[in-house]
Amino acid sequence: MSETTETGQPKIREKGRLMSASEIERTLVRLAHEIVEKNDGGSNLGLVGIRRRGVPLAQRIGDLIAKIEKHPVDTGVLDISFYRDDLSTDGPRPKVTPGAIGFDVTGRDIILMDDVLYTGRTIRAALDALFDHGRPKSVQLLVLIDRGHRELPIEATFVGRSIPTSSREIIEVKLSEVDGQEQVLLVELVD
Amino acid sequence: MSETTETGQPKIREKGRLMSASEIERTLVRLAHEIVEKNDGGSNLGLVGIRRRGVPLAQRIGDLIAKIEKHPVDTGVLDISFYRDDLSTDGPRPKVTPGAIGFDVTGRDIILMDDVLYTGRTIRAALDALFDHGRPKSVQLLVLIDRGHRELPIEATFVGRSIPTSSREIIEVKLSEVDGQEQVLLVELVD
Numbered sequence: 001m002s003e004t005t006e007t008g009q010p011k012i013r014e015k016g017r018l019m020s021a022s023e024i025e026r027t028l029v030r031l032a033h034e035i036v037e038k039n040d041g042g043s044n045l046g047l048v049g050i051r052r053r054g055v056p057l058a059q060r061i062g063d064l065i066a067k068i069e070k071h072p073v074d075t076g077v078l079d080i081s082f083y084r085d086d087l088s089t090d091g092p093r094p095k096v097t098p099g100a101i102g103f104d105v106t107g108r109d110i111i112l113m114d115d116v117l118y119t120g121r122t123i124r125a126a127l128d129a130l131f132d133h134g135r136p137k138s139v140q141l142l143v144l145i146d147r148g149h150r151e152l153p154i155e156a157t158f159v160g161r162s163i164p165t166s167s168r169e170i171i172e173v174k175l176s177e178v179d180g181q182e183q184v185l186l187v188e189l190v191d
Numbered sequence: 192m193s194e195t196t197e198t199g200q201p202k203i204r205e206k207g208r209l210m211s212a213s214e215i216e217r218t219l220v221r222l223a224h225e226i227v228e229k230n231d232g233g234s235n236l237g238l239v240g241i242r243r244r245g246v247p248l249a250q251r252i253g254d255l256i257a258k259i260e261k262h263p264v265d266t267g268v269l270d271i272s273f274y275r276d277d278l279s280t281d282g283p284r285p286k287v288t289p290g291a292i293g294f295d296v297t298g299r300d301i302i303l304m305d306d307v308l309y310t311g312r313t314i315r316a317a318l319d320a321l322f323d324h325g326r327p328k329s330v331q332l333l334v335l336i337d338r339g340h341r342e343l344p345i346e347a348t349f350v351g352r353s354i355p356t357s358s359r360e361i362i363e364v365k366l367s368e369v370d371g372q373e374q375v376l377l378v379e380l381v382d
Contacts, residue, residue, distance in 0.1 A: 112344070123344065127315060141344035153303070153314065153332035155346035 012170065012187040018163060021182035024144070024175075027160040028057070031142060032064035034158055039109055044137070046074040046108040048101055050126055053115035054078075056177040057144060061113070076102030078112070078126055106134035111158070115173040117143040120154030145171050145184060203361065203378040209354060212373035215335070215366075218351040219248070222333060223255035225349055230300055235328070237265040237299040239292055241317050244306035245269075247368040248335060252304070267293030269303070269317055297325035302349070306364040308334040311345030336362050336375060 019027070036042050042065055049058030055077050062075040078101060112126055123141060130136060142158040147165045163171060165186070172185040210218070227233050233256055240249030246268050253266040269292060303317055314332060321327060333349040338356045354362060356377070363376040 124318060127343065128319070138342040139344060151329040152318065153330060153345055153348060155344055157344060 011190045013190050015169070015186045015188050017183055018145075018171070018186050019161065019184035021176075024160075024182060024184065027144070028060055029064060031158050031160060032061050032068060035061070035111060035140075035142070036065055036068055038140075038157070041069055042073065042109075043069075043071060044107075044109045046076065046103055046105060046110050046136075048076045048078050048105070048110055048112050048126075048130065050112065050114040050122065051077055051079045052178050053144075053173055053175050054113040056175045057113045057115065057142070058111075059177075061111075061142070074103040074108075076100075076105075078129055080122055080125055080129070101130075101133050104134055105130060105136045107137050110136040110139045111142050112139055113142045115144050115175070116171050117141070117146045117154075117156050117159075118149055120150050120152035123154045124152055144173055147171050202381045204381050206360070206377045206379050208374055209336075209362070209377050210352065210375035212367075215351075215373060215375065218335070219251055220255060222349050222351060223252050223259060226252070226302060226331075226333070227256055227259055229331075229348070232260055233264065233300075234260075234262065235298075235300045237267065237294055237296055237301050237327075239267045239269050239296070239301055239303050239317075239321065241303065241305040241313065242268055242270045243369050244335075244364055244366050245304040247366045248304045248306065248333070249302075250368075252302075252333070265294040265299075267291075267296075269320055271313055271316055271320070292321075292324050295325055296321060296327045299327050301327040301330045302333050303330055304333045306335050306366070307362050308332070308337045308345070308347050308350075309340055311341050311343035314345045315343055335364055338362050 035045070039045055045065070047058040047062050049055035058075050062073040065073050110130060112123070112130065114122065117123070127139060130139060140157040143156045144160040146156055146159045146162045149165070149167060165171065168189050170187050170189065172187055174181045174183050174185070176182045226236070230236055236256070238249040238253050240246035249266050253264040256264050301321060303314070303321065305313065308314070318330060321330060331348040334347045335351040337347055337350045337353045340356070340358060356362065359380050361378050361380065363378055365372045365374050365376070367373045
């Protein structure tokens with residue numbers, strides 16, 4: 001994340017499209033069914049999307065589960081921002097922004113959702129934030145893309161697609177609610 | 192953990208021996224080789240055992256790696272105690288006891304070690320404690336036994352043996368340094 005042009009944008013080259021809009025849609029439908037199967041219908045479920053792209057994922061999967069199981073599903077939002085401190089030697093650090101999730105997580109089976117799983121540091125920050133809000137019965141993790149390179153012993157329970165990457169490659173998830181387009185791209189930092 | 196006799200001891204029945212002393216020894220040798228292979232010789236490694244039975248595991252595996260790679264390996268201790276608060280609905284909660292680990296974890300590839308991985312709550316508490324002590328480059332998790340029933344998205348990088356259990360069953364790891372005997376038992380809570 002240190003390579004930037006004079007305008008402050010990272011210099012990146014698109015290497016290919018990993019998922020189309022219809023592939024994303026099919027994957028989310030499959031994940032919704034997996035969640036329902038593993039959680040016995042899901043009446044105790046609460047979905048929490050990590051801002052930004054975890055939020056539309058949680059909303060869409062919540063809608064899909066509601067359609068499959070004919071009951072509404074609580075859906076909330078967790079705000080995580082990133083900062084680089086003066087001592088940082090390993091990239092930006094995730095930091096939780098205080099704010100309501102939108103429902104009480106205590107006693108609930110929470111599914112935390114994010115677009116990309118990488119080092120695991122964001123998820124650790126999100127777990128801390130969740131437990132600051134209450135005491136969930138359990139927390140499962142859903143990610144659209146697992147790109148590997150874990151630096152903490154965090155693994156997702158539900159994975160859209162596992163895509164091994166080099167550390168110079170970046171996965172860009174584009175969702176219509178956030179980006180006005182719908183696809184997953186593999187891009188590479190260039191010198 | 193709520194069934195107790197009048198003397199305060201849980202009523203348990205031994206169901207079988209899962210590992211003998213020699214099986215434990217062979218498994219630790221294999222795990223030491225796995226760690227060295229995955230960590231490129233392991234010169235940046237630091238091993239941290241979770242008290243109580245993670246501590247002899249860290250010491251033994253540290254000795255094995257030192258023998259394989261011909262260099263010493265830093266080995267430290269993390270103290271976690273358990274308490275049941277008045278609001279608890281899901282068993283005792285892990286709590287970190289302040290105290291030195293024994294070496295500086297900052298910038299190091301830490302392998303956190305425990306005897307049994309179950310809900311993942313102890314590991315989450317241990318991660319918090321580790322990061323209170325410094326900023327490791329990465330944290331990998333080693334457990335002798337993974338008994339399933341995860342309640343958090345935590346997974347071990349190195350597993351001695353995966354043993355699916357019912358929630359009434361308990362895995363008892365006995366290590367000579369702590370228990371004066373060496374074996375892994377499957378026991379069951381009885382009414």
